[in-house]
Amino acid sequence: MTDQILVLRLAGPLQSWGVRGGFAEYRDTVDHPTRSGVLGFLGCALGLPRGSAPGDLAELDLAVRVDRPGTPMEDYHTIGGQSLSEVVPSADGSRRRGAFLTRRAYRADAAYTVALTGPAALLHNLCDALDQPTYIPYLGRRACPPSAPYNLGIHPAGVDTVFTTAPLDRTAPRKKDTVTVDVIATVNPGDPAATHILNDNPLGQRRFTQRSLARTTLTLPADLCTGDNPTERYEKLHNYRYIKTN
Incomplete structure (x- = not known):
């Protein structure tokens, strides 16, 4: 039987795929979408409560193609109620007690193609939910649409x-016929092809287990590139979804 794949394009001004839980002083991000982040993206579309167990979504596997790795950046935040001793400036010019200073990491202007495999009925249900999401999906953090x-x-x-x-x-490179991109896929624990391990397999209630991954490279024809013209980009993406070719 032919495989069925649900394909996502995860792109936006900012993305953040953290693997450290809680309100730490530094909120990190890895350089590609995590399993927990992608399942959270799908959970928003389905209307699942935040922090709930993945349920049927646990049957999904995912692989990621890094179309644009983006640029790493950090932002400065204060979080109220996390410290009894800190006194910091507030937006109105006063000083506020009981705030916690944090730095948050993001990937700016990144884009990824995600291939999801799993039961066909689940994939079709997710496809319908993404077209009419219950909650707006986000790219790792709610501030990243x-x-x-x-x-x-x-x-x-x-x-x-x-x-x-x-x-x-x-954008296609000048005077080159090909483009090389990274691909990140799940592998079995102990697989010699594994290049890194992430604590990103969600169990619910902010609990996670580890996942082994392998990063490889893929060389593609440059004419696959969408370019930087918004109309042409949208047309290529639309045609890929709706106009099937043999």
């Missing part, structure tokens, strides 16, 4: 085929 379109639909192909045919959300 996704650019449209983020649902590239169901495709009857394997992950390798998706990653070699889906539009590449970047």
Whole structure:
């Protein structure tokens, strides 16, 4: 039977895919979408309560193609009620007691293509939910909304085929016929191909287990690139979802 893949395009001004829980002084991000972050994105579309167990979403596997890695950046925040001793400036010019200073990391102007595999009925249910989400999905943090379109639909192909045919959300390089991108996929624990481990497999209530991943490279034709013209980019993404070719 032919595989079915739900394809997402995760792009936006800011993204943040943290793997450290709680209100730490430094809120990190890795350089690609995490499993917990992507399942949270889908949970928003389904209307799942924040922090709930993944349920049927635990049956999904995902692989990520890094179309644009983006630029790392940090922002400064204060969080009230986390410290009994800190006194810090507030927005109105006064000083506020009981605030906690934090720095938060983001990826600016990044774009990823995510291939989701799992039961066909679940994938189709998710595809419908993404078209009419209960809550607005976000890219790791609620302050990071996704650019449209983020649902590239169901495709009857394997992950390798998706990653070699889906539009590449970047500008084509000058005087080059090919583009090299990274691909991150789940592998079995102990697999010698593993390149890193993330604590990003959600159990609910902010509890996680580890996942082994392998990062490889993929060389693609430059004509897959969407370019920087918004109209042309949208047309290529729209055609990929709705106009099937043999």
